[in-house]
Amino acid sequence: MSRPIWLMPALLLLSLTPLPPERPAQPPSDDVERYVLPNGLIVLTKERPDPDSVAINIAVRAGSRDEDETTNGAAHFMEHMFFQGTPRRPSSLEIDRPITSRGGSLNASTQWELITFNAVVRSADVPAALDVLADILLHSTFDPEALEKERRVVLQELNARLNSPSTRGSDVFFQTVFAQHPARHLPGGSRETVLTISRDDLLAFRQRWFLANNMAIAVVGNIAPAEAVRLVEYYFGAFPAGELPPRATATHAFPSERTLATVNAGSYQAHVLLGVPGPNLRDPDRYAMAVLDAAIDDAGRRLFTEIRDRRGLAYSVGSAWVGLTDAGVWLTSAGVDPENVELVTELILAEMRRLREEPLTAAELEEAKSYLEGRSVLGLETNLGQARRFSSQEILGVREPIAAYLAHIHAVTAEDVQRVAQRFFDLENYTRVVVAP
Numbered sequence: 001m002s003r004p005i006w007l008m009p010a011l012l013l014l015s016l017t018p019l020p021p022e023r024p025a026q027p028p029s030d031d032v033e034r035y036v037l038p039n040g041l042i043v044l045t046k047e048r049p050d051p052d053s054v055a056i057n058i059a060v061r062a063g064s065r066d067e068d069e070t071t072n073g074a075a076h077f078m079e080h081m082f083f084q085g086t087p088r089r090p091s092s093l094e095i096d097r098p099i100t101s102r103g104g105s106l107n108a109s110t111q112w113e114l115i116t117f118n119a120v121v122r123s124a125d126v127p128a129a130l131d132v133l134a135d136i137l138l139h140s141t142f143d144p145e146a147l148e149k150e151r152r153v154v155l156q157e158l159n160a161r162l163n164s165p166s167t168r169g170s171d172v173f174f175q176t177v178f179a180q181h182p183a184r185h186l187p188g189g190s191r192e193t194v195l196t197i198s199r200d201d202l203l204a205f206r207q208r209w210f211l212a213n214n215m216a217i218a219v220v221g222n223i224a225p226a227e228a229v230r231l232v233e234y235y236f237g238a239f240p241a242g243e244l245p246p247r248a249t250a251t252h253a254f255p256s257e258r259t260l261a262t263v264n265a266g267s268y269q270a271h272v273l274l275g276v277p278g279p280n281l282r283d284p285d286r287y288a289m290a291v292l293d294a295a296i297d298d299a300g301r302r303l304f305t306e307i308r309d310r311r312g313l314a315y316s317v318g319s320a321w322v323g324l325t326d327a328g329v330w331l332t333s334a335g336v337d338p339e340n341v342e343l344v345t346e347l348i349l350a351e352m353r354r355l356r357e358e359p360l361t362a363a364e365l366e367e368a369k370s371y372l373e374g375r376s377v378l379g380l381e382t383n384l385g386q387a388r389r390f391s392s393q394e395i396l397g398v399r400e401p402i403a404a405y406l407a408h409i410h411a412v413t414a415e416d417v418q419r420v421a422q423r424f425f426d427l428e429n430y431t432r433v434v435v436a437p
Contacts, residue, residue, distance in 0.1 A: 030401040032390055033225045039241045040213030043232045044390045045225035048383060054126050054221030055383035058117040058133060059391040062209035064189070065112045065182035065324075066247060071201050073189015076110040077154055078202045082117070083108070084146040086139040095136060098128045106132065110187045112324060114392055115209075120384055123222040127231055134235040137210065142199055154194050161188060165267040166335065169435040172263050173273040177255065177329055177431045182248040212239040218391035221383040250327060259431045270338040271435040274348050275331030276424055281323040281398045285423065287408040288416040289330065291368045292355060293321045295417065299371035300364050302351050303332060313340050313347075325396055330424060341434055349430075355421035359414035372409050376402060 035043040063075050089095045099106045104121035106129075117137070119129040161167045171186055178184040189197075217236065219228040254277045279286040296302045297319040307317045317334040336344045360368070380386050380402060393399035 030390075030403070032401075034394075035229050037212070037233050037237060039237065039239055040211075041232075041236055041239060041241075042216040042394055043229050044216060044218040044387075044394060045223075045228040046218075046220045046386060046390070047223065047225055048220060048386075049222050052123055052222045053120060053383055054123050054129075054219060054223050055120045055387040056118060056126070056129055056133065057218045057220075057384065057387035057391045058137070059216050059218075059388075059395045060115045060210060061113065061214050061395045062115055062205075063111050063113045064185040064187040066209065067185045067189075067205075069185075070193060071197055071205070072185040073154070073194040074197050074201050074205045075115055076187055076189055077151070077194060077197055078142075078205055079108050079110045079115055080150045080154060081142045081147060081202060082136045082140045084150055085141055085143055086135050087141065088135055088139070089132070090141075095132060098132055099125070102128065104129065112183050112187060113396060116388070116392065118384060118387065126219070126223055126228070127235075130231055130235040134239070138239065142202055144199055147199055147202075151194065151197075154189070155191060158188055158191050158194065162191075165265045165269065165271050165435040166333070168263060168265055169271045169273050169433050170333075172261060172435075173275065173331065173431065173433040174329070176259055176261055176433060177275060177277075178327070179255065181250040181254075181327055183324060183327065208245050211244065212236070212241040214244055214395070215239070216391040216395040218387040218394075220387040220390070254327075255431055256429065258429050260434075261432070262434045262436055265435045265437070267435065267437050269335050270341050270437065272334045272336060272341055272344055272348075272432065273331055273434075274345060274430055274432045275329050276352075276426055276430050278321050278328035278330035278424055279323065279420075280328045281325050281396065283328065285416075285420050286321075286323060286328070287405075288412045288420040289321050289328075289424070290372055291365070291409065291412045292417045292420055293319055293330065294368035294371045295360055295364050296351060296355065298375075299368040300360075302354075303334075303348065306351065307334060307344060307347055311347075313337070313344055325398070338437055341436075345432060349427055352421070352425045353427055355418065356425050356427075359418045362414070365412075365414050365417070369409055369412070373406055376406065 031046050033045045037043060064072065067074050083092050083095055085091055085095070096106055099119055099121060102121060102125045104119060104125060106119050108115070108117045117133055119133060121129045161171060174186060175184055217232055219232065279289050294300065303317050303319060307314050314334040314336045319330065319332045322329045322331070332348050334344050380389065390399065
């Protein structure tokens with residue numbers, strides 16, 4: 001089973017022209033019931049009777065930012081090892097089979113601040129899924145022979161990132177903007193550290209962070225909340241709790257002056273990434289930044305229109321806001337001909353300047369809000385989408401009902417967007433990374 005290293009925000013280029021609704025669209029109700037087990041583990045449940053499926057998402061508040069210079073990649077490596085064997089299930093096949101043989105799925109991911117595990121099964125198979133998840137999280141042996149085999153797998157994942165100019169560029173970009181921040185430790189790790197991480201390093205990371213009071217489990221689908229809590233407590237009630245170690249904090253979150261970097265990748269196309277600081281997940285300006293990003297990218301398509309449609313300078317171009325609990329970044333990305341790197345850079349800066357100097361039109365503002373509402377609602381269409389949102393936001397301390405989020409989005413004014421652009425878009429001090437042939 002392929003388990004991706006991590007997923008950077010997708011820079012999608014969509015053009016949607018929705019029909020006018022017959023009645024005002026209503027966001028789905030969260031209807032989440034929250035319980036805390038005696039060991040401190042948080043359980044979030046939501047019953048959705050149709051269809052007959054249940055998604056389970058376990059979020060652990062730990063990730064690559066909790067590593068140090070010698071163990072970068074430990075969280076991701078450890079995530080792999082959870083699927084390599086327990087005393088009851090000594091192989092990855094025996095771990096997967098109780099779920100996949102019933103038509104379900106089992107997966108995991110590592111991010112800067114989260115490690116997540118999820119399963120999607122029929123309601124009758126929830127006990128089997130929880131049994132597997134509890135078994136691997138509590139009893140994985142991290143067998144030395146399996147560890148060396150999986151080390152080679154992790155290195156191949158890293159090689160794939162190095163062979164892709166766009167992902168290599170994003171890695172260099174985030175290492176540059178987060179040079180003085182714990183997020184400089186990328187979720188995938190590096191070849192140098194993955195080669196030297198020991199079994200003891202992985203076990204120590206697990207012991208520090210995999211504690212019941214540092215986890216949230218969301219169960220969403222065709223199961224009664226009381227039954228979901230009963231099953232979670234049965235399988236996870238013995239999960240150990242403990243005192244969490246202090247987390248690394250930033251000294252200086254971002255470069256204080258313009259930073260330019262070029263990476264030679266042997267490709268035919270150049271990739272330009274340009275970014276500035278942005279709001280974090282707790283910053284009140286995060287809503288206005290979301291509207292700004294929608295206006296310049298997926299909804300308003302300012303970058304796409306100017307760089308691709310009018311000038312034909314890029315095949316792919318877009319932007320994204322990346323938020324952490326204590327830092328944020330807004331960045332743009334474009335794949336261009338090497339001779340057009342400087343021109344595209346100027347066009348990106350021109351759009352940023354325009355946002356600083358001119359408020360969005362009423363039509364642009366409403367289109368951006370409509371896009372964000374549609375994306376938010378559609379992202380909660382599946383049980384897994386909801387389970388991921390509930391557990392991840394809960395354990396990061398930023399959980400917000402979808403109706404509250406959309407109310408904040410709809411309250412954003414054109415003046416708010418312009419103010420946020422003026423706050424964050426420093427046209428003299430930005431970070432640019434170019435992946436060149």
